[in-house]
Amino acid sequence: MRALLRRSLAVATKEVRHILRDPQSLAFALGMPVLLIFLFGFAVNFDIDRVPLVIVDQEQTAASRRLVESFSAAGTFAIVARRDDPAAIEPLFRTGVAKAALVLPPGFTRRGLRGEEAVAQLLIDGSDNTSAAVALGYASVVALAASQTSATALLGQVEVPLQARVRTFFNPGLRSAVFLVPGLMVLILVMVAVMLTSLTVAREYERGSMEQLFATPVGRVEVILGKLGPYFVLGLLQVLLVLTLGVVIFDVPVRGSLLLLFGTAALFLLGMLTQGLLISVVTRQQMLASQVAALSTFLPALLLSGFIFPVESMPRLLQALAACLPARYFVHALRAILLRGNGLAEIWVDLLAMGLFFAALFVAAVRRFRRTLD
């Protein structure tokens, strides 16, 4: 046991020295999280505001102007042009000057006040469907509020029999950063953990040092412990880094237990490190290993983990694929812990799935490792 520890420690010490002596990999490990968090936190923003709006007010009454005002007041829309003819809207859409148009036909408020059906038209540029969907949602809320106001004006103080009041839990402002930062943690861990470990083990094969290593009493377990240990610590440092940046810069709440958070991250990291190990014992070449690592981690984590696109709305096949990805469970568990303040009772399924993934890959990697030099 002591010999095992000593040998693992020897491998780990050597590994730390490799890392410290190669500023590129260290810069990659610590710079990538910072870069990604700024990129996704600031540049990639799914919040919709100041959608350019054209107004075609063919009524031109005080009431119609009030409705127009209520559209521009919320900050979701910004009025960029006013036209008299609805036909003028299309060129503005085509050139990208406007993305939405509000058309109030003549006699619109008058008909409304008479209790007749009053139809206003909201036109939206659907080529950017995320903004379109959000703009549509905001517009309906504004229109509902406006029609209530005019109903009150018409009928005096009335109780609307059915009212829908929307209240968003956990992320009231629906800010994307709050939603994205936990997802980002997945992306960073996946990239750095799998990439770096697959490179370090493949390098030993390429240099021939793996053979030299196996001619000493150092065994497979010690190589695995010594090789993965330093990257495990590095991965946890990254979690801390991303979390700190998320909390300080983007006000990401930490509602659940920090201990559970790090425990979950540790379990996920183990799976990723093992994946990197498996890739390198199979490929045994740094070049190939890095390509397989990039392909098998970055894209799935970006597209299928639920980081950006909700897994629930994916086609069946992709959902099944996502179900095999530990990243999918990690994103879910992280959001649960950070945003909803969930505990073990809510995320044990995620932990179980990640644990199974780790165990399966570990067995495969050790098996493959055994026949390593044959």
Next chain:
Amino acid sequence: MNTSAPAIELQELTRTFGRFVAVDRVSFTVARGEIFGLLGANGAGKSTTIRMLCGLLAPTAGAAQVAGHDIAREAAAVKRSLGYMSQKFSLYPDLTVAENLAFYAGAYGLGGQLGRARQEEALVAADLVSRRDSLARDLPGGLRQRLALGAALLHHPAILFLDEPTAGVDPLARRTFWSVIRRLSREGTTLVVTTHHLDEAEYCHRVGLMVDGRLVALDTPARLKQDQLPGSLFAVDGATARELAEALAGLPGLLGLSPFGRQVHLRVAGPASDPERLRAWLAARGIAGVTLTRTEPTLEDVFLELVSRKPAGPMTKGPVTNEPGTAGPGGDGPGTAGPGGDGPGGAS
């Protein structure tokens, strides 16, 4: 370990890769303190044999004991008693001299006081005390290899395997290296060395010659030359091997003829050993003005002779698994490979 027991013992050790037989029923023993050389062309099976003995590769058939431990069943015990220097790699270039030694000390489980003492000892032995903080990649080849040897000896192994230890090392450093190897042998370490520098094999107590996975000869260098190359050896200048082969066909007592660098080595017995007679025979067949120099056979002569003899060599047995070699006398022998050069290329 029993002191009289051999350090290494192989019984019909065999390794195949798919249908390729890399090592074919090789048996030999190595005594304690012996320097045992394994010779052969690239691909002859030397490295595969060594890798099996180091527990790096499982044998397909047969068995072997290293330091009294079975290589298949007691790999851990085998690894504790041996040091290994592979031809491809021995040190981490991005670690310093001291860090490399510290790593190997840890890998062999040497900690604390003992570990530090052994590292210091290796530094002194390799004469690298002043360069302990240099990166291994900045050391010249000879020093790097001395450091690698020091690392392989940190745990004072009973047996040291050296796979092409002097590949890419300059002649002076090679000589120093061999003096270290001889000293280790005197101190009781058993050494198994593969090399294709045939002049180095002269330093070995015994030499095993491998051709196409088989051990075709095994003896001391002197006995190998005596037994495998009876008769007298002449180095011939001034005629090609092909010309000589034609002219000498039918000469009574002709034992062998092979290109040797720019010369041709001619081996004859009986009355033909008289250089005057030889010259007369050649002159009568249109070859005049050749110089005949009586020389001592080298291991390269033995090697060429044995390679040319296969597949029906004295120790060969079983079916021939590879295509016939092309390095026979009169064939396209090694053009420039003198002693110390690579083995004949066609024999791999």
